[in-house]
Amino acid sequence: MENNTAIKDRITAIEPAAVWSEAGDGLFKVPAASFRHLAEQLRHAEGFDFLRSLTGVDEGEEGLGCIYHLENTGTGENVAVSALDTDRENASLPSVHDLWKGAGFNEREAYDFFGIKFIGHPDLRRLYLRDDWKGFPLRKDYDMSLNPLNMENEEANDDSPSYVMTKDGGYILKRHPLFEDQEYVINIGPQHPATHGVLRFRVSLEGEIIKKLDVHCGYIHRGIEKLCESMTYPQTLGFTDRLDYLGAMQNRHALCMCIEKAMGLEVSDRIRYIRTIMDELQRIDSHLLFIACLSQDMGALEVFFLGFRDREKVLDILEQTTGGRLIQAYNRIGGVQADIHPDFVKKVKEFIKYMRPKLQEYHEIFTGNVIVQQRLEGTGVLSREDAISFGATGGTGRASGWACDVRKRHPYGVYDKVDFKEIVLDNGDCFDRYMVRVKEIEESLNIVEQLIDNIPEGEYLMKTKPIIKLPEGSWYSAVEGSRGEFGVYLESRGDKSPYRLKFRSTGLPLVSCIDTISRNAKIADLIAIGGTLDYVVPDIDR
Amino acid sequence: MKRNVDIKSMKYEDFNDNEYIEQMLKELRENGTNVIVGCLDDVIEWGRSNSLWPLTFATSCCGIEFMAIGAARYDFARFGFEVARASPRQADFIMVAGTITNKMAPVLKRLYDQMADPKYVVATGGCAISGGPFQKSYHVVNGVDKIIPVDVYIPGCPPRPEAMLYGLMQLQRKVKAQRFFGGVNKSISEKEYEKLMREDTNKAEDNRDYDESGLA
Ligand code: SF4
Numbered sequence: 001m002e003n004n005t006a007i008k009d010r011i012t013a014i015e016p017a018a019v020w021s022e023a024g025d026g027l028f029k030v031p032a033a034s035f036r037h038l039a040e041q042l043r044h045a046e047g048f049d050f051l052r053s054l055t056g057v058d059e060g061e062e063g064l065g066c067i068y069h070l071e072n073t074g075t076g077e078n079v080a081v082s083a084l085d086t087d088r089e090n091a092s093l094p095s096v097h098d099l100w101k102g103a104g105f106n107e108r109e110a111y112d113f114f115g116i117k118f119i120g121h122p123d124l125r126r127l128y129l130r131d132d133w134k135g136f137p138l139r140k141d142y143d144m145s146l147n148p149l150n151m152e153n154e155e156a157n158d159d160s161p162s163y164v165m166t167k168d169g170g171y172i173l174k175r176h177p178l179f180e181d182q183e184y185v186i187n188i189g190p191q192h193p194a195t196h197g198v199l200r201f202r203v204s205l206e207g208e209i210i211k212k213l214d215v216h217c218g219y220i221h222r223g224i225e226k227l228c229e230s231m232t233y234p235q236t237l238g239f240t241d242r243l244d245y246l247g248a249m250q251n252r253h254a255l256c257m258c259i260e261k262a263m264g265l266e267v268s269d270r271i272r273y274i275r276t277i278m279d280e281l282q283r284i285d286s287h288l289l290f291i292a293c294l295s296q297d298m299g300a301l302e303v304f305f306l307g308f309r310d311r312e313k314v315l316d317i318l319e320q321t322t323g324g325r326l327i328q329a330y331n332r333i334g335g336v337q338a339d340i341h342p343d344f345v346k347k348v349k350e351f352i353k354y355m356r357p358k359l360q361e362y363h364e365i366f367t368g369n370v371i372v373q374q375r376l377e378g379t380g381v382l383s384r385e386d387a388i389s390f391g392a393t394g395g396t397g398r399a400s401g402w403a404c405d406v407r408k409r410h411p412y413g414v415y416d417k418v419d420f421k422e423i424v425l426d427n428g429d430c431f432d433r434y435m436v437r438v439k440e441i442e443e444s445l446n447i448v449e450q451l452i453d454n455i456p457e458g459e460y461l462m463k464t465k466p467i468i469k470l471p472e473g474s475w476y477s478a479v480e481g482s483r484g485e486f487g488v489y490l491e492s493r494g495d496k497s498p499y500r501l502k503f504r505s506t507g508l509p510l511v512s513c514i515d516t517i518s519r520n521a522k523i524a525d526l527i528a529i530g531g532t533l534d535y536v537v538p539d540i541d542r
Numbered sequence: 543m544k545r546n547v548d549i550k551s552m553k554y555e556d557f558n559d560n561e562y563i564e565q566m567l568k569e570l571r572e573n574g575t576n577v578i579v580g581c582l583d584d585v586i587e588w589g590r591s592n593s594l595w596p597l598t599f600a601t602s603c604c605g606i607e608f609m610a611i612g613a614a615r616y617d618f619a620r621f622g623f624e625v626a627r628a629s630p631r632q633a634d635f636i637m638v639a640g641t642i643t644n645k646m647a648p649v650l651k652r653l654y655d656q657m658a659d660p661k662y663v664v665a666t667g668g669c670a671i672s673g674g675p676f677q678k679s680y681h682v683v684n685g686v687d688k689i690i691p692v693d694v695y696i697p698g699c700p701p702r703p704e705a706m707l708y709g710l711m712q713l714q715r716k717v718k719a720q721r722f723f724g725g726v727n728k729s730i731s732e733k734e735y736e737k738l739m740r741e742d743t744n745k746a747e748d749n750r751d752y753d754e755s756g757l758a
Contacts, residue, residue: 128645128681129645129681130645137680142680144680147644147680149644149647149683149688149689150644151647151648151651151689153648153649153652154645154648190646191599191649192628193598193628197600197602197605218645219601219643219649220601220602220640220641220646221643222641222643222676222681223679223680223682224676224679226679227676227678227679238675239675242675245602245603246606289606292613304613308609308610308613308614309613309614309615325607325610325700326603326606326607327699327700537601537602538601538602538603538640538641
């Protein structure tokens with residue numbers, strides 16, 4: 001790629017110590033000491049403003065570290081940089097939370113999983129696991145028996161630790177209180193119907209106004225990434241459906257794409273058509289559920305029933321071909337599980353005809369409603385800069401005016417062959433986030449309509465070896481999931497199971513920006529904000 | 543006294559044999575009950591079994607199917623389950639829909655403890671039954687029955703809505719076969735049960751320092 005050579009030269013110019021490593025997609029290896037300088041240059045001089053993914057890794061002898069996938073949203077350039085610290089006992093890296101806000105939560109995750117201390121991070125608590133958890137589970141030498149089931153209730157820890165560099169190169173641990181003594185803090189969740197699953201907020205209030213919000217994740221942290229490391233490639237597929245279960249098709253598509261890329265396998269056109277259609281049907285399903293849940297949170301119960309009524313129609317179509325309603329297990333490495341059902345085309349066409357007028361119904365009952373408009377318009381504004389900096393992709397990013405659709409940025413499947421609009425609105429408030437999704441249903445219908453008649457003949461499953469082994473290297477692929485960029489980072493050491501598999505969560509950036517956008521909002525608006533951000537908690541926690 | 547277990551719209555025979563409930567019925571028949579208490583029991587159980595209120599508790603994928611049975615197509619309101627409560631104080635049973643992780647386990651236990659007796663637990667899906675696909679994980683509880691007593695298991699990943707309804711009807715059968723007066727029929731005697739509950743609630747609180755300055 002032309003782009004790539006240019007950026008290669010520029011990076012070597014900034015940091016001569018950076019080594020380009022060719023295996024897989026290729027990435028720059030930078031010594032931990034000079035990483036901060038390179039990151040600053042990349043962010044400010046080169047305009048890499050979007051941190052796509054931050055992955056903690058345990059490279060054994062080579063040490064612990066992180067891999068940063070960066071993108072320049074202006075030019076579309078991509079680069080991956082890895083920084084490793086060889087000292088396993090006291091691994092530390094400079095924090096980049098001030099360059100990319102999204103790094104804040106991701107670094108907490110890497111600290112939680114690998115015990116990498118990020119110097120300068122203001123709040124380096126564990127993100128998922130309990131504060132009294134022993135050890136770091138994603139390290140290769142982690143001992144499972146360290147942490148038996150602990151039934152004691154968790155203490156609320158109001159201290160946030162941070163590591164500060166001293167002059168002589170060491171660092172000291174500082175603790176700041178999370179909330180002041182006099183602050184009025186209320187707890188929401190983890191079992192609360194409006195948090196969409198088991199997310200927990202601690203909110204500091206002044207009257208009705210939110211002053212600060214602290215997110216607690218991890219109540220549904222299932223350790224999927226670690227589990228994957230002991231599974232063969234076909235086995236790992238099963239977990240993707242269960243991450244963001246409203247984007248089951250797309251998630252699995254991403255992992256299959258990543259593995260196929262590593263294998264050097266081209267899939268037939270038929271497969272790409274089928275996958276694209278399925279992705280879009282899944283998106284419609286997810287967005288319908290979004291409307292249903294948002295309306296239920298806001299007390300409009302009727303729309304909940306409407307949403308589910310239409311969603312069942314999509315599920316029927318999916319079920320006929322895949323056999324599953326929610327967890328479809330349809331994509332496979334090198335194709336799909338089964339050919340489409342003979343009635344599939346007919347059913348999909350019927351559905352398109354059915355769905356278009358129904359959308360009007362939502363507008364009449366919900367969108368046009370005064371209460372809805374007053375509660376959604378102008379609340380929870382996320383600016384474009386913040387959206388990029390946090391990496392809040394998907395409908396949320398597009399409502400803030402950031403054209404972040406992976407289907408346009410890095411086309412996959414047959415998205416380069418279809419003609420569709422990327423819906424971008426620019427108020428960044430709750431109402432726009434809602435509108436983006438409703439309009440996307442329409443666009444998805446358009447995409448499906450263009451493809452459904454032209455599914456080419458061909459194989460639905462390519463021939464692969466019975467045991468799949470990938471060459472050494474690392475790869476990253478992304479798809480546009482139902483709620484943003486869903487990425488897969490895969491590192492292989494030539495085995496039949498991955499060395500490290502990381503899923504770029506679509507929801508984590510969304511909850512990391514919730515503090516920023518809900519400050520100075522009313523506590524009741526938090527429900528609307530959470531509803532329109534449309535996160536799925538198992539996808540955040542993984 | 544003989545007691546029948548009828549569920550609206552589904553005949554007794556339509557359920558496949560459920561040894562556990564047969565056993566409960568046998569016990570009831572053998573021990574016999576006072577006619578008046580028995581009749582009262584019947585009426586109360588009939589009412590209770592047809593208005594079981596679930597706690598809205600969904601941690602992951604299975605929760606979406608739980609919502610689906612709440613919506614119009616599967617509609618569990620037909621069997622009296624529609625009043626999903628957000629507060630454990632008002633709920634009759636908790637439907638554990640989804641994976642329970644180590645961090646969630648104490649919270650789930652607390653929710654269960656907060657529910658008013660008689661209370662029931664339905665373990666929905668592979669995860670709640672045994673840890674499901676995540677059994678080998680470092681952060682997943684291998685079955686909620688490790689922490690709270692389970693009345694009905696509904697297998698599946700996720701179970702189909704029909705399966706969930708079937709499971710809930712099994713719960714109704716169980717409620718019907720119980721004695722409201724004289725013990726909740728939890729396979730242990732009332733005395734033992736009470737003792738257990740006492741032990742649980744009287745467990746020494748961890749010695750937090752209470753700030754007593756504000757007390758008069
Ligand atoms: S049993 Fe399956 S569908 Fe249900 S929560 Fe577990 S993984 Fe999800």
